[in-house]
Amino acid sequence: MDQVGAEQRRHSSASPIRCRTVRPIPLSGTESDLGGLPSTIKHIILGDVTVGEKTEGTRSKASPPSRIKEFVFSIAILVVSTGVALMGAEVFLRIKNSSMHNYDIEMWRYSGLLKQRSGEPLLGFEHIPSSSATLESVEIRTNEWGLRGGPVPPLAPGQRRILFLGSSITLGWGVPEDQTITSRIQQMFAADGQNVQVLNAGIGNYNSVRYVNRFLLRLTDLHPTDIVVDGFVRDAEALDPGGGNVLLRNSELAVTSWIAMTRLFKKEGSETVEDHYRAVYTPEAPGFLAMKDALRKLADYGKEHNVRIYFAMTPEVHDLVDYKLGFVHDIMKSLSQDYGFIFVDLLPSMSHLTPAELWAMPGDPHPNGLGHQRMAEALYPALKLKTP
Numbered sequence: 001m002d003q004v005g006a007e008q009r010r011h012s013s014a015s016p017i018r019c020r021t022v023r024p025i026p027l028s029g030t031e032s033d034l035g036g037l038p039s040t041i042k043h044i045i046l047g048d049v050t051v052g053e054k055t056e057g058t059r060s061k062a063s064p065p066s067r068i069k070e071f072v073f074s075i076a077i078l079v080v081s082t083g084v085a086l087m088g089a090e091v092f093l094r095i096k097n098s099s100m101h102n103y104d105i106e107m108w109r110y111s112g113l114l115k116q117r118s119g120e121p122l123l124g125f126e127h128i129p130s131s132s133a134t135l136e137s138v139e140i141r142t143n144e145w146g147l148r149g150g151p152v153p154p155l156a157p158g159q160r161r162i163l164f165l166g167s168s169i170t171l172g173w174g175v176p177e178d179q180t181i182t183s184r185i186q187q188m189f190a191a192d193g194q195n196v197q198v199l200n201a202g203i204g205n206y207n208s209v210r211y212v213n214r215f216l217l218r219l220t221d222l223h224p225t226d227i228v229v230d231g232f233v234r235d236a237e238a239l240d241p242g243g244g245n246v247l248l249r250n251s252e253l254a255v256t257s258w259i260a261m262t263r264l265f266k267k268e269g270s271e272t273v274e275d276h277y278r279a280v281y282t283p284e285a286p287g288f289l290a291m292k293d294a295l296r297k298l299a300d301y302g303k304e305h306n307v308r309i310y311f312a313m314t315p316e317v318h319d320l321v322d323y324k325l326g327f328v329h330d331i332m333k334s335l336s337q338d339y340g341f342i343f344v345d346l347l348p349s350m351s352h353l354t355p356a357e358l359w360a361m362p363g364d365p366h367p368n369g370l371g372h373q374r375m376a377e378a379l380y381p382a383l384k385l386k387t388p
Contacts, residue, residue: 090253097252114135126218165214166201168366207239233277313332
């Protein structure tokens with residue numbers, strides 16, 4: 001009880017609680033009426049800032065990160081949208097070109113499916129051995145030597161082996177294998193009861209420098225008894241090493257855009273095809289001099305190894321009715337005589353044919369099966385003679 005009483009006395013003796021009168025804050029008025037209140041409260045009371053609105057100080061601190069996020073998000077949307085659009089265009093072109101009727105794309109596919117970079121700078125590229133691909137709806141297969149066709153059988157004693165050197169016309173671009181000039185000539189020999197091997201070393205986008213040096217570097221072990229140089233007007237042109245970049249090698253959209261831009265910005269002038277090739281075949285032109293040097297090396301090889309060499313001059317087939325490049329044939333005939341080659345001009349065998357009759361397909365100026373037949377018929381008599 002004493003403790004309870006003491007506790008009661010302690011509370012009763014404590015100082016009484018004092019209440020301070022607080023002046024109500026006016027809901028309106030002037031800034032002077034608000035005394036020393038914080039500025040934020042003043043702005044709210046005076047109506048300068050609505051409830052939930054950030055003040056200028058708060059907004060200035062939050063805005064930069066917000067703007068960066070918006071910028072990054074916009075860039076991400078742009079990148080994704082562009083990527084999707086490019087992928088869609090690539091898929092569309094691949095579906096569209098699956099018909100194999102686009103000459104440029106088929107040549108591009110050829111370089112990716114059947115060609116590889118060469119360790120020899122003079123060659124640029126070579127065929128992938130023992131491979132095959134369907135291009136322009138025609139199968140092109142290569143054997144162990146990188147030649148078009150099947151395996152090369154061993155030579156029988158006394159058997160002739162005729163090796164054709166050249167570019168895409170020799171290869172038989174767009175022509176079934178059994179209709180190419182080499183196959184037709186072998187068939188002609190067989191019909192005459194002669195067991196002759198005829199081999200096709202043509203490679204697209206080759207010139208004289210490339211196909212002669214490829215023979216000297218890669219194919220001499222075939223020991224041909226005869227060599228046919230299937231010449232073309234472009235053989236004296238200096239060629240770009242090629243190769244392109246990763247994008248151009250793998251994207252139809254990229255290569256299509258590159259081709260379109262090249263043609264769009266190609267310098268337009270008054271130079272004709274005839275003017276172009278007259279410049280190519282001027283005596284001092286670098287490509288022409290390189291071609292002569294390559295053919296001279298081939299002639300030396302032929303003399304050293306007792307190999308007969310023929311030069312078959314194939315015409316440019318854009319316009320055979322009003323042919324303007326006869327001067328090239330005359331130049332090559334003169335060179336063939338200088339080097340000891342047997343010259344055969346294939347122009348007369350095709351001179352009356354129109355592009356619609358002769359081209360592999362619309363837009364592709366390579367001789368078709370009919371063209372190869374006419375070429376074989378023009379060349380076979382010279383080969384059959386077996387001129388020493």
